[in-house]
Amino acid sequence: MTIQRQIAFWFAALTVTVLLMLALRDILLPFVAGFALAYLLDPLADRLQKIGVGRLGASLVILILFVLFFILTLVVLVPFAAQQLGALVERIPSYVARLQQLAVEQAGPVLDRIGGRSALPQMQTSVGNLISQGIAWAGTFLQSLWSGGQALLGIFSLLVVTPVVAFYMLVDWDRMVSTVDSWLPMKHRDTIRTIAHDIDQAIAGFVRGQALVCVILGTFYAVGLSVIGLNFGAIIGMTAGLLSFIPYVGSLTGLILSMGVAIVQFWPDWTMILATLGIFVFGQFVEGNILSPKLVGDSVGLHPVWLMFALLAFGSLFGFVGLLLAVPLAAAMGVIARFALRQYLTSPLYRGGETVIIKPRIDVDA
Template identity: 80%
Template structure:
């Protein structure tokens, strides 16, 4: 088989896979979630096997413990989060109005001094429109995720099917890996194994490491904001920790929300406002210098911009299934792109060595040397 035919085959396979993913996106969520859960828990099952526990028993034990912890966490966190979210949404218009008043009071003299008062739009109108547009966009995005990920299965089906899928995948994980490995073309098996290993390390390093970073940051932000008495500090802190899965987005979102609430609540006490700011500054320092280097590492290769693009793009195309697939697919594409770049830099196409191609406008050797 020629190189052109191989490339055509893999492009066709990729197109078919994307089409199937798009057509079946409404029913794939429990299966994708089960596969992701099995992938995350496989190292723990391997460790239990090494100490003498059978694969079936290890898989069953891990999954039962995971489900118990998950259900317990939901029973504790969901009522608290629901109450906090409801109260925050109820107070949000008052916070916005108060921030507008403070902005007019503090910035009004400066604006009049600069003589640009007539050129600025009315603050309540501009800020109100901005907030309305933001809420409308977020609502539409969440509705798209809901309809794309839950249209056919529903939450009950997700909670029932996902553990079953995860259990069977966890039991047969090593066998499936060996089977897929046996299908690889013999001529390129070592190369494919190397690329697959790089993809696995990128996904595992980011997902497992970043999940632990999110847990630590969310706990720190929630406790810190609650201790200084900030309204909805626990909710804002947990939200910031959860969104920290996307680098910088969680901390920036939490900082904006907490500073807005702190200004309304503590004004004109700058001490508490600066304390709120200090919590996020300290959290970013710890994340950037301790948590991320130790838990995530520098070899993951997922740039924050590429990760944000992947999450938004796959989420818009495939709903909640796309969000689950965004990180592994982004990591895989990144590894393959780096491998392709290395091949290009080592190829005659980059290094030269072939016949010199003279541009039609170059007529003699003197022009070429020039």
Template identity: 70%
Template sequence: MSFQRQLGFWLTALVIAVLALVLLRGILLPFVAGLVLAYLLDPLADRLQRLGIARLPATLAILCVFVLLLILGLVVIVPVLVNQLAAFVARMPETVSRLQQLAVEHGGPLIERFGGAGALHDVESSLGNLMTQGASWLGAFLQSLWSGGQAIVGIFSLLVITPVVAFYLLVDWDRMVAKVDSWLPRRHVETIRMLASEMDHAIAGFLRGQALVCLILGTFYAVGLTIVGLNFGTLIGLVSGLLTFIPYVGSLTGLVLSGGVAIVQFWPDWPMIAATFAIFFIGQFVEGNILSPKLVGDAVGVHPVWLMFALLAFGSLFGFLGLLLAVPIAASIGVIVRFALRQYLTSPLYDAPAEPLPSEPLPAEPLPPAPVGAKPLVATARPRSKKNA
């Protein structure tokens, strides 16, 4: 098969896959969630299998424990989060107004000194409009998050579907991998296996490692803010830990929310405000120097900007289903791009020697001077003979 026909075949397969994803996105979520769950739990099933437990009992035990922990977490945590979210939204206008008042009271003299008498009124008006718009945007975002959370709770009500899909996939995982491997074109089987291994390394390193990082940081933030006595500490801590999945977004979101609430609640008790900020600084230090190097390491190979773009793009296109697919697709594209770059760097297209530039023509050598008394060489026309004429 020629290169053009191979390219056409794979492009057609890609278009069909995208169309199927678009057309069936309304019903794919439990199946994709089951696939992700089976992928995450497969190493644990393999480990139990190496200990002498058969695949079927190991799979059944793993899924039962997972579902029980999930239900227990929902029963214990969800009511607390719902109550704190409702109280947070209700007190949002009061919090914003208090922050504006504190900013004007303590920053007013400095503004008047450098900007004049009318500058304070202008800054106060602009700050009020900015905070009002920010509060309305945040309220709309939380409302949409809550409506999306209700949809997610509805998804978790499909515990009859997702665990069943995960169960069958986890039981037959090794057989499925071997079957797909037997379908690979024998000519390129080693290259495809190498790419698949790199994709698995990147996806597993990010999903499993980053999930543990989010769990640890969310627990640390929630417990720390609750001990400090911050209002809505559990909500802010868990949301910050969950958003740690997106680089830099979780820490900044938690720092801004907790800092604003702490200033309104504890002012002018500076030690309590400093303790609130210190919790996030400690969390970031632990994440950057201990958790991420140990749990995630350099196995990801996904740039944070590319990851944020993939999450936002797939999330806006396919909703929660897109969030599940964003990381695997982003990691896979990264592996393919790095492979294509390696092939290019070892190809003649990159390593071919440069062709020499065309040289300029040499100037004509001057004729030697004629000897003294010699007649100059002048071309004269030969007279035509009468015969030729």
């Protein structure tokens, strides 16, 4: 098969896959969630196997514990978070208005000297309109994700189907990997294995490591802001931790929200305002110097801008299913793009001479 025919074949396969996902996106959520859950829990099942627990028993124990934890979180945490988030969204316009008032009061003498006070009403109106539009856009985006992911399923079917799919996938995971490996074309098997290993390392390093970082940071921010008495401190901290899945976005969002609320609530007590700032500075120090190097590592290769684009693009196309697929697909595309770039840099198209063949690195036991 010529290279042109291979490219045409894989392009046609990719097109068919995307079209099928678009056509079936309303029913894919429990299956994609089950597959993702099995992937995340597979290392734990492997560890239980090493200590003598059968694969079936390990899968059953892990899934039961996870479902119990998920239900407990859903019953206890979600209602509180929803109530707090709704109250915070309602209060944001009043917080913005108060911040504008404080800015005018503190900057009034300076504005009088430079003659800029006359532009303040127009500026306040523009900022208010921008905030309102941002809140409306965020609400519309979240609503589209929810409706797109739950159009035909409902929350009950999601809770029932996902654990079943995850259980069967977890039991048969190693067998499925071996079967797919046996289908690889023999001529390119080593290269494909190397690329697949790099993709797995990127996905595992980021998803599993960054998820743990999010939990730790969210807990720290929520507890710290609540201890100093910040209004909506718990929900702001949890939001900052959740958005920390995208590097820098979570901490920046949490910092802006918490500082805005702190200034309105504590002004002119600078001690509590600086305490709020200190919580995020300390959290960023711990994340950058301890958590991320230990749990995520430096070999992930997912740039924050690329990750944000992938989340927005796949979320817009496939709803909540797209959000679940965004990170693994972005990681896979990044690995393939880097491999293609290496091939290009050793090809006659770039070098203008003979092709330099890059052989995949294969570890051989001594």
